Amino acid sequence: MSGAPTFTASQDRAGALLALAGDWTIGARELEDRADALVRETLGARAVTFDCSSIGKLDTGGAWTIDRALQALAAAGASVAYAGASREHAELIEAARFRAFAAPPRAPRSVLLDYLADMGAAMRMAGGDVVVGVAFLGRVVATVAAAAARPSRFRRTSVSHHLEQFGVRSVPIIALINFLVGGIVAQQGIFQLASFGAQPFAVDLVGILVLRELGVLLTSIMMAGRSGSAITAEIGSMKMREEIDAIVVMGLDPMETLVAPRAIALALALPLLTFVADMAGLFGGALVAWSYAGIPPVVYFARIKAAIGVSTFLSGLIKAPFMALVIALIATREGLAVGGSAESLGRRVTESVVKAIFMVIVIDGLFAVFFAAIDF
Amino acid sequence: MNPAAPAPPDPAAAISVRGLVVAFGDKRVLDGLDLDVRRGEVMGFVGPSGSGKSVLTRTILGLVPRRSGEILVLGRDIARISRPEAAAVERRLGVLFQQGALFSGLTVAQNVEAPMREHLRLSPRLRGELARLKLALAGLPDDAADKYPAELSGGMVKRAALARALALDPEILFLDEPTAGLDPIGAGEFDDLIATLRESLGLTVFMVTHDLDSLFAICDRVAALGSGRVIAVGPPRELAASGDAWLSAYFRGKRGRAAAQARTG
Ligand SMILES: Nc1ncnc2c1ncn2[C@@H]1O[C@H](COP(=O)(O)OP(=O)(O)O)[C@@H](O)[C@H]1O
Ligand SMILES: [Mg+2]
Numbered sequence: 235m236s237g238a239p240t241f242t243a244s245q246d247r248a249g250a251l252l253a254l255a256g257d258w259t260i261g262a263r264e265l266e267d268r269a270d271a272l273v274r275e276t277l278g279a280r281a282v283t284f285d286c287s288s289i290g291k292l293d294t295g296g297a298w299t300i301d302r303a304l305q306a307l308a309a310a311g312a313s314v315a316y317a318g319a320s321r322e323h324a325e326l327i328e329a330a331r332f333r334a335f336a337a338p339p340r341a342p343r344s345v346l347l348d349y350l351a352d353m354g355a356a357m358r359m360a361g362g363d364v365v366v367g368v369a370f371l372g373r374v375v376a377t378v379a380a381a382a383a384r385p386s387r388f389r390r391t392s393v394s395h396h397l398e399q400f401g402v403r404s405v406p407i408i409a410l411i412n413f414l415v416g417g418i419v420a421q422q423g424i425f426q427l428a429s430f431g432a433q434p435f436a437v438d439l440v441g442i443l444v445l446r447e448l449g450v451l452l453t454s455i456m457m458a459g460r461s462g463s464a465i466t467a468e469i470g471s472m473k474m475r476e477e478i479d480a481i482v483v484m485g486l487d488p489m490e491t492l493v494a495p496r497a498i499a500l501a502l503a504l505p506l507l508t509f510v511a512d513m514a515g516l517f518g519g520a521l522v523a524w525s526y527a528g529i530p531p532v533v534y535f536a537r538i539k540a541a542i543g544v545s546t547f548l549s550g551l552i553k554a555p556f557m558a559l560v561i562a563l564i565a566t567r568e569g570l571a572v573g574g575s576a577e578s579l580g581r582r583v584t585e586s587v588v589k590a591i592f593m594v595i596v597i598d599g600l601f602a603v604f605f606a607a608i609d610f
Numbered sequence: 611m612n613p614a615a616p617a618p619p620d621p622a623a624a625i626s627v628r629g630l631v632v633a634f635g636d637k638r639v640l641d642g643l644d645l646d647v648r649r650g651e652v653m654g655f656v657g658p659s660g661s662g663k664s665v666l667t668r669t670i671l672g673l674v675p676r677r678s679g680e681i682l683v684l685g686r687d688i689a690r691i692s693r694p695e696a697a698a699v700e701r702r703l704g705v706l707f708q709q710g711a712l713f714s715g716l717t718v719a720q721n722v723e724a725p726m727r728e729h730l731r732l733s734p735r736l737r738g739e740l741a742r743l744k745l746a747l748a749g750l751p752d753d754a755a756d757k758y759p760a761e762l763s764g765g766m767v768k769r770a771a772l773a774r775a776l777a778l779d780p781e782i783l784f785l786d787e788p789t790a791g792l793d794p795i796g797a798g799e800f801d802d803l804i805a806t807l808r809e810s811l812g813l814t815v816f817m818v819t820h821d822l823d824s825l826f827a828i829c830d831r832v833a834a835l836g837s838g839r840v841i842a843v844g845p846p847r848e849l850a851a852s853g854d855a856w857l858s859a860y861f862r863g864k865r866g867r868a869a870a871q872a873r874t875g
Contacts, residue, residue, distance in 0.1 A: 293779035294776070322809060
């Protein structure tokens with residue numbers, strides 16, 4: 235019952251006759267070859283008749299290729315006709331009649347030009363991001379201020395839910411990371427400073443570095459990755475399923491219901507986590523100093539106490555709420571910018587994390603300059 | 611159907627189901643369901659929401675595990691044959707999912723080309739042409755081919771998904787509520803399209819629908835699902851005359867009468 239698509243060509247004075255046989259279906263390997271052969275064999279004939287009476291199976295793919303051959307012959311000046319097609323086959327050929335589809339316009343471009351254009355577009359986008367980001371910041375601040383003025387509108391459950399998500403659940407990983415990094419800094423400090431005979435200063439190094447920079451920076455980067463991506467993914471998938479639109483038509487403000495609670499929760503969580511990070515970092519340093527350089531904890535903490543002032547401790551903590559705000563802003567804005575597709579969601583989550591980490595480091599740099607200028 | 615002497619499944623039928631049980635936890639959604647869909651017929655499935663129409667479709671396609679029962683699709687039981695053999699059967703099936711299920715990272719044309727790319731060795735040119743032909747057959751304008759699914763309306767998504775279901779010229783076409791979400795004219799065109807394809811391709815169509823117009827227009831037989839089995843099966847007109855309470859409410863409500871009349875008059 236099944237067979238490869240075949241045909242026999244015969245010529246007489248009236249023109250060529252192509253007797254098609256076998257199964258002209260899309261699954262047939264030889265389909266395209268045979269269809270091309272149809273044209274090759276009879277090119278130049280004045281009239282060509284396609285005899286379809288012995289075709290076994292036919293589907294739209296087969297009908298399309300046969301009709302394409304027929305149209306090619308017609309375009310070459312032959313008068314063409316079908317003969318002997320069963321009713322079903324005739325209907326199918328009619329449905330799958332060949333037409334030249336306009337090829338999608340694909341202008342040839344140089345790679346270099348594309349590259350430059352991409353770079354320009356990225357710069358413009360970055361500029362636009364700053365403007366939009368500042369506007370967004372304004373709206374968030376206005377929303378938070380309005381919530382503060384009318385505490386009844388303050389979404390306590392939402393904030394406490396997110397506080398748990400961002401705060402409590404991050405404690406173990408933040409503590410662990412900072413404990414390790416505190417230890418590493420202490421080890422490096424002891425090892426490198428030993429050649430100057432300045433080993434005890436390794437403790438000062440740990441204290442200042444952890445409290446001023448590392449605690450808050452590592453915590454912020456961790457939160458940008460952990461909570462920022464979660465916020466973007468959550469808000470983005472709500473956007474995809476029109477949940478945000480539903481919030482708007484209910485007369486609610488997504489800023490108030492979605493953005494503000496997350497921003498507030500993150501702004502509360504990050505300073506607390508930074509404190510945890512600071513402590514973990516100092517303990518990590520203490521452990522290494524004790525086991526690696528034989529500095530007992532009592533001596534270690536006495537030195538820490540002498541080396542750092544309140545300003546060292548505060549200069550780290552002060553940065554935390556700003557970091558939190560930047561992470562929350564970027565994450566929520568990227569979430570709201572998700573389009574309809576899953577691909578866009580993935581891209582936005584990546585963007586969110588990359589931008590947030592970048593901004594965290596930029597802000598940290600700005601603070602370093604500022605604190606140096608005011609001698610804090 | 612007499613449960614004491616169950617007839618064996620019929621390998622000549624397009625789809626043959628015997629004693630199918632599907633349950634989620636304690637809840638038996640399908641409970642001893644028997645069904646035969648003949649080759650070349652359009653079989654409609656009706657039933658209240660939650661009666662298990664989608665679950666039946668997905669079980670036949672092998673997407674939902676069954677507790678017991680036999681299912682022959684084109685004479686083979688997908689769950690009991692090797693993976694390559696099952697793939698060969700699945701290649702002969704086309705499925706239009708309830709939500710379209712277009713791949714959102716691909717354009718509409720690429721979506722239709724995807725199954726061809728996987729299963730056939732075609733030149734890129736022919737593949738592109740056939741994809742556009744399928745889209746035209748499904749009633750989409752030419753400029754839709756290079757759009758992404760997110761840029762389409764609900765009705766256009768259905769049409770694009772149908773074009774993808776037809777990509778390999780399947781022998782059985784599964785449609786889960788194909789006309790839901792289409793405007794009435796679009797739905798009518800959709801029915802005509804299915805009818806034409808059935809005529810010319812000898813397609814077997816398995817169609818879940820709530821659209822009474824579709825039922826009367828293109829279904830050869832209709833099966834009604836209730837309490838986990840097929841409670842009645844027959845031509846739409848016969849079912850409309852049956853005594854079952856849900857069926858008579860369904861067919862003899864205002865909308866049912868209008869649809870039936872439109873077909874007689
Ligand atoms: N994955 C699943 N897990 C649990 N229950 C399910 C699942 N899929 C479907 N159901 C249940 O099976 C029943 C039938 O669902 P469905 O086949 O979708 O109904 P419909 O006839 O409207 O298409 C429903 O009660 C539904 O809750
Ligand atoms: Mg359903």
